Amino acid sequence: MSTKPSPLTLVPSLRVFRGRAFVFGPGKAALLEHIGRTGSISEAAKAMEMSYMKAWKLVKSMERGFAEPLVHKTRGGYARGGATISPTGRKVLALYRTMESASQAAIRRSTPRFTRLLK
Amino acid sequence: MSTKPSPLTLVPSLRVFRGRAFVFGPGKAALLEHIGRTGSISEAAKAMEMSYMKAWKLVKSMERGFAEPLVHKTRGGYARGGATISPTGRKVLALYRTMESASQAAIRRSTPRFTRLLK
Numbered sequence: 001m002s003t004k005p006s007p008l009t010l011v012p013s014l015r016v017f018r019g020r021a022f023v024f025g026p027g028k029a030a031l032l033e034h035i036g037r038t039g040s041i042s043e044a045a046k047a048m049e050m051s052y053m054k055a056w057k058l059v060k061s062m063e064r065g066f067a068e069p070l071v072h073k074t075r076g077g078y079a080r081g082g083a084t085i086s087p088t089g090r091k092v093l094a095l096y097r098t099m100e101s102a103s104q105a106a107i108r109r110s111t112p113r114f115t116r117l118l119k
Numbered sequence: 120m121s122t123k124p125s126p127l128t129l130v131p132s133l134r135v136f137r138g139r140a141f142v143f144g145p146g147k148a149a150l151l152e153h154i155g156r157t158g159s160i161s162e163a164a165k166a167m168e169m170s171y172m173k174a175w176k177l178v179k180s181m182e183r184g185f186a187e188p189l190v191h192k193t194r195g196g197y198a199r200g201g202a203t204i205s206p207t208g209r210k211v212l213a214l215y216r217t218m219e220s221a222s223q224a225a226i227r228r229s230t231p232r233f234t235r236l237l238k
Contacts, residue, residue: 006139014129017128018125023127065237068236110217113214118137
């Protein structure tokens with residue numbers, strides 16, 4: 001009864017759609033970040049506990065959706081392992097994180113009211 | 120080239136956590152709404168293409184997390200089929216939808232920038 005309750009966190013998970021087609025969301029954002037950090041799709045896939053094939057498909061779907069590739073091949077192409085985020089990829093990622101922050105700031109003021117409804 | 124692109128929609132999917140424990144999110148919100156509309160957990164489960172057992176577990180987990188039940192039994196209990204949203208349930212749902220709207224309003228101004236990065 002007297003234990004201090006854990007703080008409430010509100011996590012906005014943004015998904016961008018064009019019409020009905022899913023374009024970008026938390027998984028693709030995390031994958032881009034991991035590719036930027038590791039310089040490799042396969043290392044990024046490992047970090048996300050995802051198959052290389054799945055990561056590769058996500059990269060391919062990002063190529064289809066955006067005006068310019070978000071990921072660039074390095075050292076002989078994806079299959080050889082090297083990849084890096086393109087300038088457009090950095091823009092997309094930064095904009096996505098900005099939107100997440102804006103969303104979080106907007107809902108933060110509701111946190112106390114939600115907390116009062118909890119046990 | 121000349122086809123008009125579909126409009127971009129940004130969908131914030133809010134998940135509420137207490138510490139590491141998931142408390143409330145899009146699935147529970149939708150379930151509450153369906154229970155309110157149909158007056159029945161099993162009808163709500165059908166509308167969501169979810170098993171009765173899964174819907175019932177979600178209702179039970181909402182009972183554990185909140186100070187008061189979000190769903191009330193009617194006509195002899197959950198098993199006999201009847202259920203309705205409690206006043207607290209309505210409060211939680213309204214607050215959740217308010218937070219969603221606030222989040223959407225906050226990210227709307229980024230939509231044109233995101234659109235320009237797309238194909």
